[in-house]
Amino acid sequence: MLRATVLPLFAAALLLTPSAHGQPPPIANPAFPLGGAIYELDKNHSLLDFTARHLGFGRVRGTFNEYRAAVFFTPDDLTQSAFRAVIDVASLDTQNPGRDDLLREEFFAMAEYPTLTFTSRSIRPRGVHYVMTGDLQIRDVTREVAIPFEVITLDGQDQWHNQRIALEGHVTINRNDYNLVYDNAFWNGIVSDSIRIDISFGAARYNALNDVFPWRAESIATILRDGIEHDGVEATLARVRQLYPADPDDWNLSYGQFFRAGWAFYQQARFDEAQAVFELGLDLFAEASDTERADLHLALAEVALARDDQQAARGHIDQALAIDPLHPAAFLLDRRVR
Numbered sequence: 001m002l003r004a005t006v007l008p009l010f011a012a013a014l015l016l017t018p019s020a021h022g023q024p025p026p027i028a029n030p031a032f033p034l035g036g037a038i039y040e041l042d043k044n045h046s047l048l049d050f051t052a053r054h055l056g057f058g059r060v061r062g063t064f065n066e067y068r069a070a071v072f073f074t075p076d077d078l079t080q081s082a083f084r085a086v087i088d089v090a091s092l093d094t095q096n097p098g099r100d101d102l103l104r105e106e107f108f109a110m111a112e113y114p115t116l117t118f119t120s121r122s123i124r125p126r127g128v129h130y131v132m133t134g135d136l137q138i139r140d141v142t143r144e145v146a147i148p149f150e151v152i153t154l155d156g157q158d159q160w161h162n163q164r165i166a167l168e169g170h171v172t173i174n175r176n177d178y179n180l181v182y183d184n185a186f187w188n189g190i191v192s193d194s195i196r197i198d199i200s201f202g203a204a205r206y207n208a209l210n211d212v213f214p215w216r217a218e219s220i221a222t223i224l225r226d227g228i229e230h231d232g233v234e235a236t237l238a239r240v241r242q243l244y245p246a247d248p249d250d251w252n253l254s255y256g257q258f259f260r261a262g263w264a265f266y267q268q269a270r271f272d273e274a275q276a277v278f279e280l281g282l283d284l285f286a287e288a289s290d291t292e293r294a295d296l297h298l299a300l301a302e303v304a305l306a307r308d309d310q311q312a313a314r315g316h317i318d319q320a321l322a323i324d325p326l327h328p329a330a331f332l333l334d335r336r337v338r
Contacts, residue, residue: 034305034336036074036081037205038298038329039165041067045202048087053192060099060191066091070328071203072336073165078154082335083120083132083201084328090114106182107175107191113139115326132169138178147171147199163205170198208264224261224277233276240280255285255292262299266306275303294320294327301333313337 048064069085089110094100104110120134121144132147149169156164174193175181220240227236258281266274278299285292297320304312314337320330 036072038333039071039073039163039203039205040329041069042164042202042204045166047198047200049198051196053194054190060094062092062094064088064091065093068328069201070332071165072332075154078130079123079125081123082332083134084331085118086326086328087116088114089116107180109139136173138180141178143177145171145173160207160210162207164202166202168200170196172196206263208260209267219257221257221260225264228273233273237276237280255281255288255296258296259299266303271303271307275300278303290324291327294324294330297323298330298333310337
């Protein structure tokens with residue numbers, strides 16, 4: 001099951017007040033067909049920082065501002081979960097533009113290697129905490145690292161019953177192991193070999209049944225949800241197809257509208273309606289971003305998995321990865337169904 005992937009919407013929801021319609025309903029998950037579900041990065045409550053020594057005595061602290069991550073979370077046994085992150089080197093930030101350019105262009109060779117990736121292999125208990133072992137890829141080098149981490153929560157729910165997990169961990173690497181070097185001896189020599197990386201990871205799974213965003217009359221999500229309830233799938237989809245080319249600027253036609261409506265049907269185990277809405281989103285948004293179209297394919301993969309149709313699920317996962325090869329959630333779901 002998949003859609004924390006809906007969320008840029010989720011992140012904004014955290015800033016809004018609870019629904020005025022009483023106690024929010026608990027999130028509905030139509031079973032976990034693979035024993036778990038994809039939870040997507042909650043960027044507003046996550047950090048990816050690093051620290052290096054400068055000339056052996058001072059510290060330089062920095063962060064990566066842009067990254068994507070997901071976890072395939074198995075609530076009954078955390079050790080069966082899996083994690084994937086893709087980090088944009090261009091987002092490296094130490095609050096010093098000249099130093100940032102040097103690090104990106106010379107140490108990280110950003111033009112040739114624009115991303116870093118981490119993919120977990122295993123999660124094991126260590127005392128009261130855990131260790132995640134996985135492959136860290138920087139430049140053209142991939143090495144195994146072990147990241148000790150603490151569980152903050154595995155069963156959190158916010159005011160709107162979006163399900164949430166939170167983890168914190170750290171790891172120290174030797175930059176020479178990853179060819180993070182500069183051929184200028186002076187600049188290379190002032191940076192310590194040891195680099196500490198601190199991770200604070202929050203992730204969430206969206207609850208469309210208590211979506212706090214205004215369902216405006218002109219919202220396509222409203223048309224889809226209310227129309228399908230009263231007029232059926234075929235008539236409602238035909239109406240949306242007519243509205244879209246007629247006056248698109250008068251309607252909220254973002255691809256997220258199709259997630260909101262489709263995911264609400266999915267959570268109610270109304271898979272025919274969910275599939276129809278997601279497919280319409282793909283059809284109407286041929287020019288959406290790669291990530292958005294990949295997300296719609298992954299939503300369709302979740303519908304297929306809930307129906308125990310592994311072949312259809314694999315087809316949609318393949319299409320998501322063809323569109324966006326680095327998509328963390330697609331990567332994790334692919335690994336689960338193969």
